[in-house]
Amino acid sequence: MTDAEIRPVVEQLYAAAGAGDWDNVAALLTDDFVIHEAAGLPYAGTWHGKDALRQVYMLVMGVWQDPKVAIHALTVGDGHAVGLLTLTVTAPGTGERHSFPIAEMFRIENGRIAEIQPYYFDTAAVAKALARVA
Numbered sequence: 001m002t003d004a005e006i007r008p009v010v011e012q013l014y015a016a017a018g019a020g021d022w023d024n025v026a027a028l029l030t031d032d033f034v035i036h037e038a039a040g041l042p043y044a045g046t047w048h049g050k051d052a053l054r055q056v057y058m059l060v061m062g063v064w065q066d067p068k069v070a071i072h073a074l075t076v077g078d079g080h081a082v083g084l085l086t087l088t089v090t091a092p093g094t095g096e097r098h099s100f101p102i103a104e105m106f107r108i109e110n111g112r113i114a115e116i117q118p119y120y121f122d123t124a125a126v127a128k129a130l131a132r133v134a
Contacts, residue, residue, distance in 0.1 A: 003077055006076045007074060007076050007081065009112070010081045010083065012028055014083070017057055022051075022054045025053055025054065026050040026051065028112060029050050029052075029114075030110075030112045033048065033052055033115070035053055035117070036117045037118060041126055041127070042126070043059045043060050071083060071084075080108065082104065083104045085102050086101050091129045098129045102120050102121070103118070104117070104118045
């Protein structure tokens with residue numbers, strides 16, 4: 001795939017996931033899709049399969065109140081894409097608002113997304129925000 005062909009696949013994924021359109025999300029993923037969340041996060045782990053992204057999304061968004069995702073940039077090259085975004089959330093229990101910068105690496109195979117690996121700038125800040133919950 002060319003870089004110009006990869007970009008719309010990732011943009012479609014962001015749009016479908018944001019709209020909760022999990023059938024379209026699954027159609028954009030390979031059968032052996034995998035997503036990895038960092039060990040320092042309360043939703044750490046590795047998920048596999050076409051339903052994996054929905055499972056992780058629900059887990060992440062379920063931890064926080066009023067989650068908002070802002071996508072700032074998307075760069076593409078050599079079968080990969082990287083999305084730069086900010087997750088802004090309210091910590092349950094404290095009501096404190098937090099913003100976490102994230103870079104998400106996508107690996108593309110045959111026109112579908114095979115892997116996503118989010119990189120949080122500061123996983124300790126995420127854990128700290130949730131540790132104050134009573």
